Amino acid sequence: MVSLSKEGEIEFxxxxxxxxxxxxxxxxxxxxxxLGYMCSIREIGxxxxxxGYNSQVYMRQSVxxxxxxxxxxxxHHDPMSGNQINLNWIDGFSERDVYVAGNKGALxxxxxxxxxxxxxxxxxHLECIRCYGVDxxxxxxxxxxxxxxxxxxxxxxxxxxxxxxxxxxxxKFEDKVYLGTLKGLLAYDGRAIKPVVTGLDPEVExxxxxxxxxxxxxxxxxxxxxxxxxxxxxxxxxxNPPIRP
Numbered sequence: 001m002v003s004l005s006k007e008g009e010i011e012f013x014x015x016x017x018x019x020x021x022x023x024x025x026x027x028x029x030x031x032x033x034x035l036g037y038m039c040s041i042r043e044i045g046x047x048x049x050x051x052g053y054n055s056q057v058y059m060r061q062s063v064x065x066x067x068x069x070x071x072x073x074x075x076h077h078d079p080m081s082g083n084q085i086n087l088n089w090i091d092g093f094s095e096r097d098v099y100v101a102g103n104k105g106a107l108x109x110x111x112x113x114x115x116x117x118x119x120x121x122x123x124x125h126l127e128c129i130r131c132y133g134v135d136x137x138x139x140x141x142x143x144x145x146x147x148x149x150x151x152x153x154x155x156x157x158x159x160x161x162x163x164x165x166x167x168x169x170x171x172k173f174e175d176k177v178y179l180g181t182l183k184g185l186l187a188y189d190g191r192a193i194k195p196v197v198t199g200l201d202p203e204v205e206x207x208x209x210x211x212x213x214x215x216x217x218x219x220x221x222x223x224x225x226x227x228x229x230x231x232x233x234x235x236x237x238x239x240n241p242p243i244r245p
Contacts, residue, residue: 004050006037025050025058025066035076036084044092051087051100057110059095073117074108091131099151101126101139109151118151128169138177140167146179146188159193171209173216174229180209185218198232200225201245 001013008028013020027035028050036053043049048060055074058066070076077084085106092098096112105123108115126141139147139155144163149155169180178196179186185196185204198204205220216227223243224235236242 002041002043002048004038004041006039006052007032008038008050008052010041010048010050023060023064023066027068028052028056028058036086039087040089042090042092044090044098045094047095049090049092049098051090051102053086054084055087057087057090057100069110069115071115074115088126089128091129091137093131093134097151099129099131099137101129101141107139107155116151118155120147120155122157127167130170130172132172136172138170138172140170140179142166144193146170146177146193158188169208169210171211171216173211173227178209178211178216178218180206180218182207185209198225198227200232200234202243204232 003011006029008025010023011020024032027033028038030036035056038050038052038056041048041050051057054076055070057069057074059069061067085102085104087100087102087106090098090100098110100108103125105120105126107118107120107126109118122145124141124143124145126139126145129137129139131137135150137148137150144159144161144165146159146167147155148158165181167179167181171178177188185206186193187196204218204225205223206218208219210217214228218225222237222240224237226233226235234243
């Protein structure tokens with residue numbers, strides 16, 4: 001398991017021997033660095049990548065060595081200038097096929113050598129980007145933004161509707177794309193975005209959604225729910241009171 005703090009500390013932990021250790025991205029953070037907070041970490045191919053505020057993007061080259069990938073058109077700015085682009089999420093298919101998404105409609109693609117800005121017809125903040133299959137990329141964010149496409153063919157808006165909803169995260173599971181919002185769990189079925197009715201009481205409180213082989217996971221402030229394609233199961237957290245109607 002790998003976790004990332006906003007100050008650029010990365011903790012590695014394994015159940016094999018119970019050993020954990022921490023690495024630090026040198027310039028990341030505000031208290032422990034000077035470039036700004038970190039937001040997202042992801043294993044892409046066989047390599048760890050991380051991104052954050054002020055156009056920060058890093059690739060782990062070896063134990064304790066994190067290489068900055070920032071080059072034109074990405075660039076760092078003075079954190080107080082107001083010109084910086086915050087990158088909220090990173091994902092990809094391989095070390096030569098990486099995407100980052102962030103504020104003000106920022107969407108960039110890395111081909112292993114250079115970055116390219118992907119033009120979009122929107123300027124909403126993009127909160128999450130996820131890659132599936134060979135070239136299927138999904139992006140979500142503020143103002144009801146849900147996009148799909150890839151760097152080669154471009155991206156299209158699949159909602160075609162004005163909305164003030166913010167989609168904070170997304171995960172594809174079976175034949176639907178699930179969306180984490182502060183108002184509950186939603187799903188896009190290829191035609192429309194609708195609330196998910198789980199049958200749980202109360203219904204799911206969510207923020208982050210993710211999927212693994214055979215399961216969709218919804219994580220809220222204190223609500224943890226698993227869906228296996230047939231049954232929704234609420235899992236009590238041992239440190240919190242059980243969620244009851």
